[in-house]
Amino acid sequence: MAIMKANTAGATRIAMRGIRKAYPGVLALDDVDFELHGGEIHALLGENGAGKSTLIKVLTGALQRDRGEIMLDGEPVNFAKTGDAQDAGISTVYQEVNLIPAMTVTQNLTLEKTHGRFGFISWRKARAQAQQKLDRLGLKVELNRTVGSHSVAIQQMIAIARALDDDTKVLVLDEPTASLDADETAALFDVMRSLKAKGIAIVFITHFLEQVYEVSDRITVLRNGCKIGTSLIGDINRQDLIAMMIGRDLGEVEEAFAGERRDGSGEVVLTAEGVGRKRVLAPFDLTLRAGEVVGLSGLLGSGRTELVKLIFGALKHDSGTLKLANGTAGNNPRASLDAGIVLCPEDRKSEGLVGELSVRENIILSMQAKRGWLRKVSRAEQEKIADEMIRALAIATPDGEKLVRQLSGGNQQKVVLARALASSPRIMLLDEPTRGIDVGAHAEILTLIRTLCEDGLALLVASSEIDEVVASSDRVAVLRDRRKIGELTGEDITRDKIVTMIAGDNL
Amino acid sequence: MKLIEQPFVRRILNGRAIWPLLALAVILIADGFISPGFYEIRIVEGRLFGNLIDILYRAVPTALIALGMAVVIGTRGIDLSVGSIAAIAGAMIAWRIQAGDPHGVVLLYALGAGILCGMWNGMLVAFLGIQPIIATLILMVSGRGIGMLINLIYGGTDPSFQSDFLQWLSTGSILFIPTRLYVFAVIFLLLWLVIRRTALGLFVEATGGNAAASNLAGVNAKLIIFAAYLICGLTAGWAGVILTADTHTSDPVSVALYIELDAILAVVIGGGSLAGGRIYLGMTVIGALVIQALTTSILISGLPPEYNLIIKALVVLFVLVLQSDNARRGIVSKFRRSP
Ligand SMILES: Nc1ncnc2c1ncn2[C@@H]1O[C@H](COP(=O)(O)OP(=O)(O)OP(=O)(O)O)[C@@H](O)[C@H]1O
Numbered sequence: 001m002a003i004m005k006a007n008t009a010g011a012t013r014i015a016m017r018g019i020r021k022a023y024p025g026v027l028a029l030d031d032v033d034f035e036l037h038g039g040e041i042h043a044l045l046g047e048n049g050a051g052k053s054t055l056i057k058v059l060t061g062a063l064q065r066d067r068g069e070i071m072l073d074g075e076p077v078n079f080a081k082t083g084d085a086q087d088a089g090i091s092t093v094y095q096e097v098n099l100i101p102a103m104t105v106t107q108n109l110t111l112e113k114t115h116g117r118f119g120f121i122s123w124r125k126a127r128a129q130a131q132q133k134l135d136r137l138g139l140k141v142e143l144n145r146t147v148g149s150h151s152v153a154i155q156q157m158i159a160i161a162r163a164l165d166d167d168t169k170v171l172v173l174d175e176p177t178a179s180l181d182a183d184e185t186a187a188l189f190d191v192m193r194s195l196k197a198k199g200i201a202i203v204f205i206t207h208f209l210e211q212v213y214e215v216s217d218r219i220t221v222l223r224n225g226c227k228i229g230t231s232l233i234g235d236i237n238r239q240d241l242i243a244m245m246i247g248r249d250l251g252e253v254e255e256a257f258a259g260e261r262r263d264g265s266g267e268v269v270l271t272a273e274g275v276g277r278k279r280v281l282a283p284f285d286l287t288l289r290a291g292e293v294v295g296l297s298g299l300l301g302s303g304r305t306e307l308v309k310l311i312f313g314a315l316k317h318d319s320g321t322l323k324l325a326n327g328t329a330g331n332n333p334r335a336s337l338d339a340g341i342v343l344c345p346e347d348r349k350s351e352g353l354v355g356e357l358s359v360r361e362n363i364i365l366s367m368q369a370k371r372g373w374l375r376k377v378s379r380a381e382q383e384k385i386a387d388e389m390i391r392a393l394a395i396a397t398p399d400g401e402k403l404v405r406q407l408s409g410g411n412q413q414k415v416v417l418a419r420a421l422a423s424s425p426r427i428m429l430l431d432e433p434t435r436g437i438d439v440g441a442h443a444e445i446l447t448l449i450r451t452l453c454e455d456g457l458a459l460l461v462a463s464s465e466i467d468e469v470v471a472s473s474d475r476v477a478v479l480r481d482r483r484k485i486g487e488l489t490g491e492d493i494t495r496d497k498i499v500t501m502i503a504g505d506n507l
Numbered sequence: 508m509k510l511i512e513q514p515f516v517r518r519i520l521n522g523r524a525i526w527p528l529l530a531l532a533v534i535l536i537a538d539g540f541i542s543p544g545f546y547e548i549r550i551v552e553g554r555l556f557g558n559l560i561d562i563l564y565r566a567v568p569t570a571l572i573a574l575g576m577a578v579v580i581g582t583r584g585i586d587l588s589v590g591s592i593a594a595i596a597g598a599m600i601a602w603r604i605q606a607g608d609p610h611g612v613v614l615l616y617a618l619g620a621g622i623l624c625g626m627w628n629g630m631l632v633a634f635l636g637i638q639p640i641i642a643t644l645i646l647m648v649s650g651r652g653i654g655m656l657i658n659l660i661y662g663g664t665d666p667s668f669q670s671d672f673l674q675w676l677s678t679g680s681i682l683f684i685p686t687r688l689y690v691f692a693v694i695f696l697l698l699w700l701v702i703r704r705t706a707l708g709l710f711v712e713a714t715g716g717n718a719a720a721s722n723l724a725g726v727n728a729k730l731i732i733f734a735a736y737l738i739c740g741l742t743a744g745w746a747g748v749i750l751t752a753d754t755h756t757s758d759p760v761s762v763a764l765y766i767e768l769d770a771i772l773a774v775v776i777g778g779g780s781l782a783g784g785r786i787y788l789g790m791t792v793i794g795a796l797v798i799q800a801l802t803t804s805i806l807i808s809g810l811p812p813e814y815n816l817i818i819k820a821l822v823v824l825f826v827l828v829l830q831s832d833n834a835r836r837g838i839v840s841k842f843r844r845s846p
């Protein structure tokens with residue numbers, strides 16, 4: 001420990017040695033070492049299911065390790081519960097945001113440390129403290145609204161704000177940027193850098209490699225429960241890093257897309273004319289064609305999710321008409337599904353998956369719903385479909401019988417996609433489809449989307465990642481302030497053009 | 508990913524089926540010590556008699572209601588009105604027999620009343636969005652009153668009745684075995700077919716597990732919830748028929764009193780969670796047997812009846828603690844740490 005490389009400012013804050021953690025049937029961490037220095041931002045990388053989240057849960061006492069030791073500032077520690085880690089100065093934002101949706105922002109932000117006397121809470125003080133926490137991130141949120149009424153991205157920011165504390169020594173962030181836009185990400189990075197300057201050690205988990213290069217000092221890669229290596233960020237290039245993560249070269253899959261865009265000559269499968277809903281989204285026009293990917297770009301809160309839900313009927317439109325190739329759309333999810341439309345929602349935990357059901361049951365759910373309750377998909381057929389999907393999307397699970405809530409975050413996301421695909425849709429509405437998905441799988445899913453398109457599927461993809469939109473769309477619809485402000489086609493689809501449009505500068 | 512073998516014993520200990528079965532076995536074995544001859548079975552007047560048969564026999568109404576309750580709890584709901592529904596079904600019988608209907612039709616009236624009650628609950632919960640505990644409390648409170656009003660329709664002073672057919676269903680026997688056990692077996696089988704051989708069970712579990720997600724996945728969550736309460740109303744109606752035919756009296760005030768609590772306990776002992784998302788029909792029946800076996804053993808043990816409820820509560824607590832993940836993990840890890 002004594003010999004430290006240059007550049008890594010502080011002393012060793014946390015040393016984890018020989019960590020082993022098994023879940024029933026799966027060895028998630030196998031003899032893993034991890035070291036974190038004061039004043040560094042340390043990126044923890046690896047494929048979906050590599051064991052990243054498990055490692056930090058072991059660190060914070062959310063899970064008990066089977067073997068190995070953890071030292072904090074040279075002293076061995078054993079956190080029996082997360083509160084102990086918090087008291088020792090380790091603040092954590094877990095991958096699955098664990099705020100209490102029915103409570104207000106203030107209540108959520110001040111849950112752990114309430115202010116007041118004689119057991120009574122002083123809400124005035126609480127609000128002031130909550131406001132201060134939000135200000136650190138430059139976040140403007142109404143304090144009295146419930147957390148559940150905010151978008152996933154805002155919830156993510158609130159969770160980060162909650163974790164930041166005055167006596168934080170170590171900050172752990174598990175995929176904090178998965179659902180954030182560029183602006184929020186930048187704000188978060190500013191905060192991270194200023195904390196780092198104060199000597200705080202930060203663990204940062206992400207699947208965005210640009211962000212790794214932008215903000216981190218060192219990286220540690222896990223693969224399949226084993227530690228592959230640690231390196232200074234300057235010492236490793238992108239190719240090698242990916243090879244370390246997935247154990248092979250990725251090839252140039254991603255670049256392959258940007259090439260041709262299709263001209264939109266396919267048959268029109270859906271037309272929205274003046275579809276909108278008061279106070280949710282101004283009336284918009286949109287057509288989807290077979291074999292075409294339409295990207296949906298816009299800032300957080302610009303109405304991306306709402307547009308997708310209006311088309312699916314999860315939100316009812318109160319103006320305009322929604323026409324399908326074979327009639328009017330039904331204006332509710334059930335009817336949409338029958339008409340061959342399927343939605344992958346943005347928030348996989350609350351709207352996407354049934355955590356207590358198995359991977360198999362989740363995958364066939366939409367397909368079964370489409371068939372109706374009387375014509376049950378036989379067990380054999382269910383298993384066949386589930387196995388096919390598990391293979392096609394490389395879902396890391398021993399078999400289809402594992403409960404979905406026991407999968408790693410990225411693998412859960414894949415199950416959402418698998419369920420949509422299994423219902424053999426003609427129109428797919430994807431809201432942040434690659435949220436939390438690793439580099440390798442990301443490329444594979446984009447390829448899959450491409451192939452499906454060639455087979456005549458129509459796709460609408462809402463995404464906060466502008467690069468992804470640029471790379472995969474044939475046409476891009478841009479939203480701003482709950483209004484569709486235009487479309488880009490062909491040559492016009494560039495990062496710059498989209499950014500200018502969503503930022504609101506006149507073209 | 509790295510797979511590891513789980514030792515057989517750990518798998519069993521982690522399983523949910525073992526504890527209720529074990530509890531039942533322990534109770535029955537203890538009975539053997541308390542009362543010699545506990546396991547004796549005799550044939551009297553062409554029907555089997557004995558403590559074991561008695562437990563099965565008496566468990567039928569609770570088990571029937573528990574089956575419906577299991578489905579409702581699967582949707583993350585609860586039905587407190589089952590006892591009242593049984594009372595209404597019983598009042599229906601007395602009234603229609605008084606009115607001179609054929610007794611087969613009387614049975615349909617009683618079951619129909621159960622279904623209607625279930626539909627009422629289902630409508631309140633699924634379509635009006637009222638919380639299950641409140642929605643079913645309405646019928647729980649008013650249902651016995653409704654039963655008394657039905658009695659009043661025809662004078663109500665003398666609500667007892669004679670019906671060979673209904674009594675045969677409840678207390679008769681076929682080939683030495685009580686008829687109600689056949690009735691129960693048929694209902695269990697039909698319900699199992701509806702739940703497991705169609706996709707209804709999956710939809711109920713999906714809805715109970717995450718209603719919003721199921722809805723977006725295309726499951727008609729409201730209809731599923733409605734159906735669950737309907738099924739529960741029907742099984743409660745059946746329990747009402749069996750209980751009322753047993754006493755040949757419509758007694759809305761006291762028939763099936765507190766049966767909702769036993770039914771809920773049976774579901775929970777069977778491994779069902781009030782958080783919804785899972786239906787275990789077979790284990791629910793075991794749960795009902797555990798409760799009945801306990802009641803019977805306290806009776807034969809000669810303990811003063813005051814102890815009855817306390818002992819019942821203790822045993823139930825014990826089973827539930829063993830089933831809780833946390834407690835079990837604690838116990839299992841003791842095993843593992845010892846070497
Ligand atoms: N509660 C659980 N029960 C059983 N297995 C689990 C549980 N949680 C995680 N696992 C398994 O442990 C492995 C590691 O999961 P982990 O969540 O640490 O992955 P991760 O690296 O965070 O992945 P991601 O990038 O997708 O978030 C996975 O194979 C996962 O299926």
Ligand SMILES: [Mg+2]
Pocket residue numbers: 052053054095174408409410
């Ligand atoms: Mg994770």
